[in-house]
Amino acid sequence: xxxxxxxxxxxxxxxxxxxxxxxxxxxxxxxxxxxxxxxxxxxxxxxxxxxxxxxxxxxxxxxxxxxxxxxxxxxxxxxxxxxxxxxxxxxxxxxxxxxxxxxxxxxxxxxxxxxxxxxxxxxxxxxxxxxxxxxxxxxxxxxxxxxxxxxxxxxxxxxxxxxxxxxxxxxxxxxxxxxxxxxxxxxxxxxxxxxxxxxxxxxxxxxxxxxxxxxxxxxx
Amino acid sequence: xxxxxxxxxxxxxxxxxxxxxxxxxxxxxxxxxxxxxxxxxxxxxxxxxxxxxxxxxxxxxxxxxxxxxxxxxxxxxxxxxxxxxxxxxxxxxxxxxxxxxxxxxxxxxxxxxxxxxxxxxxxxxxxxxxxxxxxxxxxxxxxxxxxxxxxxxxxxxxxxxxxxxxxxxxxxxxxxxxxxxxxxxxxxxxxxxxxxxxxxxxxxxxxxxxxxxxxxxxxxxxxxxxxxxxxxxxxxxxxxxxxxxxxxxxxxxxxxxxxxxxxxxxxxxxxxxxxxxxxxxxxxxxxxxxxxxxxxxxxxxxxxxxxxx
Numbered sequence: 001x002x003x004x005x006x007x008x009x010x011x012x013x014x015x016x017x018x019x020x021x022x023x024x025x026x027x028x029x030x031x032x033x034x035x036x037x038x039x040x041x042x043x044x045x046x047x048x049x050x051x052x053x054x055x056x057x058x059x060x061x062x063x064x065x066x067x068x069x070x071x072x073x074x075x076x077x078x079x080x081x082x083x084x085x086x087x088x089x090x091x092x093x094x095x096x097x098x099x100x101x102x103x104x105x106x107x108x109x110x111x112x113x114x115x116x117x118x119x120x121x122x123x124x125x126x127x128x129x130x131x132x133x134x135x136x137x138x139x140x141x142x143x144x145x146x147x148x149x150x151x152x153x154x155x156x157x158x159x160x161x162x163x164x165x166x167x168x169x170x171x172x173x174x175x176x177x178x179x180x181x182x183x184x185x186x187x188x189x190x191x192x193x194x195x196x197x198x199x200x201x202x203x204x205x206x207x208x209x210x211x212x213x214x215x216x217x218x219x220x
Numbered sequence: 221x222x223x224x225x226x227x228x229x230x231x232x233x234x235x236x237x238x239x240x241x242x243x244x245x246x247x248x249x250x251x252x253x254x255x256x257x258x259x260x261x262x263x264x265x266x267x268x269x270x271x272x273x274x275x276x277x278x279x280x281x282x283x284x285x286x287x288x289x290x291x292x293x294x295x296x297x298x299x300x301x302x303x304x305x306x307x308x309x310x311x312x313x314x315x316x317x318x319x320x321x322x323x324x325x326x327x328x329x330x331x332x333x334x335x336x337x338x339x340x341x342x343x344x345x346x347x348x349x350x351x352x353x354x355x356x357x358x359x360x361x362x363x364x365x366x367x368x369x370x371x372x373x374x375x376x377x378x379x380x381x382x383x384x385x386x387x388x389x390x391x392x393x394x395x396x397x398x399x400x401x402x403x404x405x406x407x408x409x410x411x412x413x414x415x416x417x418x419x420x421x422x423x424x425x426x427x428x429x430x431x432x433x434x435x436x437x438x439x440x441x442x443x444x445x446x447x448x449x450x451x452x453x454x455x456x457x458x459x460x461x462x463x464x465x466x467x468x469x470x471x472x473x474x475x476x477x478x479x480x481x482x483x484x485x486x487x488x489x490x491x492x493x494x495x496x497x498x499x500x501x502x503x504x505x506x507x508x509x510x511x512x513x514x515x516x517x518x519x520x521x522x523x524x525x526x527x528x529x
Contacts, residue, residue: 006398006400007398013277014312015280015281015313016278016280016497019280019282019284022281022286026284082313082314083281083313083314085311
């Protein structure tokens with residue numbers, strides 16, 4: 001245990017900041033034009049959350065489920081694994097979140113994300129907008145290339161943030177099952193970016209904390 | 221006390237002569253052109269330049285074609301300036317493949333001294349891992365295989381000894397880093413026949429001076445030094461400070477050179493393996509090993525100076 005405690009966070013980092021930035025650049029290059037589908041998927045989620053229909057919950061959770069599967073395969077297995085051997089082991093966990101969200105989408109009573117003008121609702125929708133619209137701006141605002149921008153449904157951070165926001169807007173006990181993995185990822189990515197000395201390290205953990213707070217607030 | 225250049229050269233010559241008995245020696249790479257100083261591997265007498273090339277983090281660039289070419293340029297400059305030993309590990313992400321990419325581009329330079337590691341808690345997995353490692357490097361066989369961070373070291377070391385006896389590898393060793401598990405390493409050094417140990421040693425992390433480095437000389441074990449700059453932190457830490465006025469007398473015109481000279485000035489050190497992504501840095505590292513080295517008194521003075529900062 002004392003040996004373990006002698007390690008610092010940066011000792012676990014396998015790659016340099018430049019390599020991680022380039023990873024997103026290459027990922028965006030390889031995924032194009034999937035970005036168009038990702039953006040449409042994001043706007044569909046906003047639309048279904050704000051203007052609720054009878055099957056909104058099913059559509060939103062199904063979209064999120066597919067997005068997590070895409071991230072597991074395209075980002076973790078095809079991309080991140082090239083610089084981080086642990087990604088191979090994380091990918092199934094990420095994929096399991098996708099499967100879980102798909103299962104929730106087909107439940108007899110799926111979680112139903114609805115935006116209401118309550119403090120919890122406003123907080124959750126703000127987090128949702130950060131995940132969908134704010135995240136692509138973080139890289140250029142932090143001094144990194146815009147080609148390395150992170151987009152919902154293609155990269156894990158905004159996908160996790162949006163998922164937590166949707167869960168926070170949802171009703172039903174089943175929704176809590178979907179919180180664990182996105183929250184864990186937000187913590188992991190925060191620690192990773194901290195070790196890389198990136199100034200935006202706090203965004204995902206803060207968004208997760210706000211979404212969790214909103215989820216708890218909504219359930220009261 | 222600072223030795224003059226002449227005194228140091230005499231000391232180097234004396235060390236070369238005495239090194240024949242101890243297995244440790246200083247010798248320029250090439251008497252016609254100034255190359256990096258060479259040290260003998262105690263168990264065989266084979267010489268390697270006292271500065272090598274590490275790959276932790278720096279060569280983990282995945283399949284990025286731009287960064288792969290940058291790393292290949294570093295490897296090319298390393299060989300051009302007389303370097304030989306490149307060290308990696310299965311733990312270092314894509315570093316082994318990056319080295320293989322660079323070697324392939326360069327036509328597999330003959331002077332390569334390949335050093336890698338076994339890194340698995342499952343002894344049964346080590347043969348496949350070693351084959352994967354060899355394949356990624358793209359070489360017929362690896363020169364040195366080490367047990368990474370003493371992980372399952374007893375089982376792995378037995379396997380490495382058998383492979384060495386079969387001629388599949390030339391040298392075997394064990395590694396630690398960050399100054400961890402020195403007691404265990406000391407026991408292994410005392411009880412096992414090793415060609416190399418790899419440890420962290422630099423002007424701040426000097427625990428190895430007390431027992432490990434003297435023991436390495438006593439037991440004729442080569443010493444590879446990792447984290448010579450604490451992954452660049454030492455250079456960042458001292459970059460705002462002035463070098464001592466006498467640094468020029470040992471040929472150190474930068475903190476990188478000052479710090480590296482401290483390490484390779486220790487007679488028990490066979491090879492330090494700084495990692496870098498920059499061609500100018502790899503050239504500077506090798507140039508540092510081409511000049512005069514500090515004697516023991518100067519090394520003490522260097523440590524005292526740094527301790528005051």
